[in-house]
Amino acid sequence: MEALKVLVVDDEAGIRSGVTRILSKHVVSYPFMDEDCNFVCFEAASGEEGITIIDAEMPDIVLLDNKLPGIKGLEVLEYIRQKNYNIMVAMITSYASLEIALKATSDGAYDFIPKPFTPQELKSSIDNITKQLFLRRISSKMKQEGKKIRYQFLSVLSHELKAPLNAIEGYLNIMKEKQAGIDITAYDSMIERALERVEGMRNLTMDLLDFTKIRLDNRRDKVKMVNLRQTAKMSVSTVKPYAIQKNISIKLEADDKIEFEADPYDMEIIFNNLLSNAVKYNRDNGIVTVGISKEKDGIVILVSDNGIGMTEEEASQLFKEFVRIRNDKTKNISGSGLGLSIVRKITDIYHGKISVTSKPDEGTTFRVELPV
Amino acid sequence: MSIEGKTILIVDDDYDYLFQLKFQLEQWGCKVVTAESQREAEELLHTLKPDLAILDLMMENEDSGFVLSYKMKKKYPDVPIIISTAVSSETGMSFNRYSEEDKNWIKADTYLEKGIRPEHLKNELEKLIP
Numbered sequence: 001m002e003a004l005k006v007l008v009v010d011d012e013a014g015i016r017s018g019v020t021r022i023l024s025k026h027v028v029s030y031p032f033m034d035e036d037c038n039f040v041c042f043e044a045a046s047g048e049e050g051i052t053i054i055d056a057e058m059p060d061i062v063l064l065d066n067k068l069p070g071i072k073g074l075e076v077l078e079y080i081r082q083k084n085y086n087i088m089v090a091m092i093t094s095y096a097s098l099e100i101a102l103k104a105t106s107d108g109a110y111d112f113i114p115k116p117f118t119p120q121e122l123k124s125s126i127d128n129i130t131k132q133l134f135l136r137r138i139s140s141k142m143k144q145e146g147k148k149i150r151y152q153f154l155s156v157l158s159h160e161l162k163a164p165l166n167a168i169e170g171y172l173n174i175m176k177e178k179q180a181g182i183d184i185t186a187y188d189s190m191i192e193r194a195l196e197r198v199e200g201m202r203n204l205t206m207d208l209l210d211f212t213k214i215r216l217d218n219r220r221d222k223v224k225m226v227n228l229r230q231t232a233k234m235s236v237s238t239v240k241p242y243a244i245q246k247n248i249s250i251k252l253e254a255d256d257k258i259e260f261e262a263d264p265y266d267m268e269i270i271f272n273n274l275l276s277n278a279v280k281y282n283r284d285n286g287i288v289t290v291g292i293s294k295e296k297d298g299i300v301i302l303v304s305d306n307g308i309g310m311t312e313e314e315a316s317q318l319f320k321e322f323v324r325i326r327n328d329k330t331k332n333i334s335g336s337g338l339g340l341s342i343v344r345k346i347t348d349i350y351h352g353k354i355s356v357t358s359k360p361d362e363g364t365t366f367r368v369e370l371p372v
Numbered sequence: 373m374s375i376e377g378k379t380i381l382i383v384d385d386d387y388d389y390l391f392q393l394k395f396q397l398e399q400w401g402c403k404v405v406t407a408e409s410q411r412e413a414e415e416l417l418h419t420l421k422p423d424l425a426i427l428d429l430m431m432e433n434e435d436s437g438f439v440l441s442y443k444m445k446k447k448y449p450d451v452p453i454i455i456s457t458a459v460s461s462e463t464g465m466s467f468n469r470y471s472e473e474d475k476n477w478i479k480a481d482t483y484l485e486k487g488i489r490p491e492h493l494k495n496e497l498e499k500l501i502p
């Protein structure tokens with residue numbers, strides 16, 4: 001049980017003890033709260049005393065009378081706002097003039113509790129305030145987490161963008177200063193490597209474009225019935241040149257009648273990524289199978305290969321941005337680590353699911369389910 | 373205070389960076405040993421004690437360089453370590469994430485950005501190698 005601190009600032013002793021008595025037995029519980037909460041009360045007979053307790057105890061809720069002997073309730077409210085304290089304030093007033101009400105509201109008072117009040121009235125006000133307090137906490141937590149994710153994304157991204165530039169620049173400098181002598185053939189392998197890094201960076205840029213497109217989302221207007229077999233066929237021809245280099249065969253097992261309502265470009269991205277992975281992370285003479293079928297709850301796309309596979313632990317990380325598995329088998333395969341995170345985002349948009357099963361050195365199957 | 377003939381371990385998962393740095397150091401007369409991962413470097417360190425090590429920050433994990441540095445300092449407290457990274461301090465990111473306390477714990481001798489001029493690098497090396 002979490003205990004919220006409530007401070008009552010009122011010059012009438014009866015009100016103060018009344019609030020303390022009522023709230024000491026009160027418990028609030030909402031389904032979105034991790035645990036129920038109860039209340040511990042603090043009492044202040046003046047605004048000045050109130051401010052001292054606020055600084056010392058940092059209450060969660062302040063119940064504030066405006067008509068006080070010294071400084072007014074509104075001034076206490078202003079103090080809380082200026083200090084940027086995260087406190088829910090409710091004014092308790094026998095009569096709230098419109099002017100005071102407006103001022104209090106613009107200074108962040110959340111509620112008005114009319115005086116005199118019944119225990120039930122006080123309780124229902126407190127329930128409301130508590131609810132608001134928890135919702136605020138949840139949303140600020142989510143904002144912080146969002147920030148953290150963006151931060152990590154940017155730091156990894158700047159690393160991924162700078163690494164190829166540094167590599168290319170390094171080779172150019174070696175050549176500029178003719179550090180390997182004046183025979184141009186001495187530089188062949190460096191030129192080759194620099195070109196490969198350019199290619200890698202181009203792929204990353206393309207992936208990033210896909211990625212930001214998905215972020216911008218809302219392309220509902222482009223939605224139409226997409227023939228998935230046709231889309232898959234297009235992807236197969238896109239990866240064909242790479243497959244031929246390793247003598248990998250690609251089988252497409254799909255009914256021509258399966259259609260899905262989507263942005264065709266999204267479906268292309270799914271197939272392109274899964275297929276290019278199945279070819280890239282495969283070995284010579286490997287086999288890739290693409291299956292599309294209509295099941296009870298929707299459409300299932302399966303892309304399997306008998307390539308290098310991965311461990312269960314590795315598989316659990318794949319759908320996060322920039323995750324690449326690093327080992328001797330993947331060492332010379334270039335990629336951005338964005339592909340699968342893009343595929344996951346797209347399946348999310350269509351309320352679908354993506355999962356992977358894999359065994360090291362045996363192969364991998366990706367399964368995408370798209371509900372219809 | 374010459375770096376000539378010194379053995380330098382470089383650990384980086386970027387093949388090109390490794391190649392270029394090795395190329396550069398060999399021109400200055402250093403002996404160079406390379407590793408492409410934290411794991412590979414740890415294995416090498418069983419049998420090798422270099423005169424200096426240059427470690428990439430992000431390898432298998434985003435803090436592999438720090439972990440490796442920590443382990444190396446425990447084994448060979450007197451070997452100077454440079455941690456290199458492609459993430460610059462001005463774009464924000466990585467280093468700020470580590471508190472002062474973490475940095476004490478990490479104990480690298482210098483942090484360098486990848487892509488610094490060769491003369492600058494040579495300077496740093498000469499400062500660190502006794």
Ligand SMILES: Nc1ncnc2c1ncn2[C@@H]1O[C@H](COP(=O)(O)OP(=O)(O)O)[C@@H](O)[C@H]1O
Nearest residue numbers: 277278281309324325335336337338339340364
């Ligand atoms: N079919 C597969 N077989 C084995 N490993 C795979 C397969 N598909 C993806 N992976 C692993 O997942 C990682 C992330 O894939 P992805 O997000 O497409 O990025 P990229 O291909 O650009 O590295 C790859 O680096 C690879 O290690």
Ligand SMILES: [Mg+2]
Nearest residue numbers: 277335339340
């Ligand atoms: Mg990929």
